[in-house]
Amino acid sequence: MPTWKKDKSTIVLLLLSLGLAIMLLLQQTGHLGPVYDLVGSVVIPAQYAVSRAVNGVAQRFEGLTQMQQLEAQKRELEETVSQLMLKTVELEEAKIELERLREHLGFKEANPEFDMLAAEVIGYEPTNLVRYLIIDRGEDDGVQEGMPVISSRGLVGRISEVNARWSKVLLLVDASSSVNAMIQRSRATGVVQGHLPSDLTMRFIPQGDPVQEGDIVITSGLGGNLPKNLVIGQITSVRQNDVDMFQEAEIRSAVDFYRLEVVLVIRNFTPIDFADQ
Amino acid sequence: MVILVILQVVLLPHFSLHGIKPNLVLLVVVVWSLMYGAREGSIWALMCGILLDLLSGAPLGAASLALLVAGLLAGLRLWRTIHAQWFLPALVAAASVAHDLVLMLLLQIGGHPLIWWDDLLRVVLPGALLSGGLAVLAYPLVRRMPSRPEAEEEASSAAPRQPVLW
Numbered sequence: 001m002p003t004w005k006k007d008k009s010t011i012v013l014l015l016l017s018l019g020l021a022i023m024l025l026l027q028q029t030g031h032l033g034p035v036y037d038l039v040g041s042v043v044i045p046a047q048y049a050v051s052r053a054v055n056g057v058a059q060r061f062e063g064l065t066q067m068q069q070l071e072a073q074k075r076e077l078e079e080t081v082s083q084l085m086l087k088t089v090e091l092e093e094a095k096i097e098l099e100r101l102r103e104h105l106g107f108k109e110a111n112p113e114f115d116m117l118a119a120e121v122i123g124y125e126p127t128n129l130v131r132y133l134i135i136d137r138g139e140d141d142g143v144q145e146g147m148p149v150i151s152s153r154g155l156v157g158r159i160s161e162v163n164a165r166w167s168k169v170l171l172l173v174d175a176s177s178s179v180n181a182m183i184q185r186s187r188a189t190g191v192v193q194g195h196l197p198s199d200l201t202m203r204f205i206p207q208g209d210p211v212q213e214g215d216i217v218i219t220s221g222l223g224g225n226l227p228k229n230l231v232i233g234q235i236t237s238v239r240q241n242d243v244d245m246f247q248e249a250e251i252r253s254a255v256d257f258y259r260l261e262v263v264l265v266i267r268n269f270t271p272i273d274f275a276d277q
Numbered sequence: 278m279v280i281l282v283i284l285q286v287v288l289l290p291h292f293s294l295h296g297i298k299p300n301l302v303l304l305v306v307v308v309w310s311l312m313y314g315a316r317e318g319s320i321w322a323l324m325c326g327i328l329l330d331l332l333s334g335a336p337l338g339a340a341s342l343a344l345l346v347a348g349l350l351a352g353l354r355l356w357r358t359i360h361a362q363w364f365l366p367a368l369v370a371a372a373s374v375a376h377d378l379v380l381m382l383l384l385q386i387g388g389h390p391l392i393w394w395d396d397l398l399r400v401v402l403p404g405a406l407l408s409g410g411l412a413v414l415a416y417p418l419v420r421r422m423p424s425r426p427e428a429e430e431e432a433s434s435a436a437p438r439q440p441v442l443w
């Protein structure tokens with residue numbers, strides 16, 4: 001290394017050491033404040049500017065990263081929402097199912113004398129002029145023609161045709177359906193007949209027997225076609241004419257025949273067929 | 278065809294009003310007859326009808342026969358010449374009434390109790406209106422109705438002859 005260069009660096013080193021020594025001395029004596037101020041006035045604005053620039057870039061990068069994270073979170077949340085929605089629907093469905101089964105179970109427990117088989121409604125009559133439904137139980141499950149079909153709300157109808165795995169149920173509201181019935185309160189008897197579109201009329205109620213709106217109509221068991229005391233419906237209006245031999249009453253069933261999902265088939269009741277005897 | 282019948286038996290009852298529902302099978306049979314002629318329509322009517330008969334509580338064959346009559350009526354050349362596709366709902370409603378009247382007749386023969394006038398007003402007409410309403414959905418289908426050979430023949434025979442220049 002040339003001598004002058006060696007000397008120059010030595011001088012710089014010496015100057016720096018001297019500066020450091022002076023600064024140490026000034027710090028010890030408490031006179032370093034102005035130096036700090038001087039340095040601060042130069043460095044801090046620059047530091048601030050650089051810091052802002054760096055922070056801006058960093059924030060951009062951070063923003064990008066966060067955006068990606070947010071995007072991922074959004075996707076996750078969307079997935080969670082759809083899963084929760086599905087779960088809610090499933091739970092709602094399970095709740096309805098549970099309520100229905102509870103209703104049926106309650107009915108079953110309240111009527112232990114009946115051997116009831118639950119059947120799912122899998123179809124309805126395709127035309128408007130007859131009233132049938134199709135259930136998923138048949139001969140294989142011990143279902144036989146004529147067996148009563150009920151729901152927890154009352155009588156639905158009876159089995160009219162049996163196949164191995166499914167059966168047709170003639171609804172109470174079909175025009176060809178007629179059921180021997182009686183009014184629970186007065187024990188007045190009559191015949192409940194269905195007629196289109198979905199009405200029920202109790203006919204042949206003896207003229208003198210008391211009938212009034214709100215009376216509950218149940219099966220009388222007469223004729224041996226159906227068990228006694230199954231609820232048919234409630235009287236909504238009475239037609240009484242002094243010159244007629246009988247009274248008539250319109251009945252509203254509690255069963256919604258077109259929204260049935262599960263019905264019960266009473267298996268331990270065999271209708272009596274007088275024609276055979 | 279099977280899907281159509283299943284829809285009629287399973288889905289449509291959920292849209293019924295007091296037990297009265299539109300007849301989707303009838304609508305398809307009418308549209309088919311209108312588009313491809315009475316013969317094609319009859320095939321659909323019979324095939325769907327047999328399936329419906331198996332699921333219906335009505336006497337066996339009643340649904341087939343009623344659909345067949347509706348299909349044959351809808352396949353008349355007359356509808357083609359007067360562009361009946363433009364008033365399809367009315368045509369479907371009329372076919373529905375015809376279908377139900379045939380069905381009622383067969384039910385009556387089978388011993389099913391009916392109160393004709395009452396059932397006509399309270400069941401047949403509302404059912405026809407519902408089926409006619411459903412027919413609006415079939416407009417896009419019939420709008421692009423392909424030409425039918427016999428209809429063309431008829432149209433050409435009905436067209437006025439051009440005067441011959443001597």
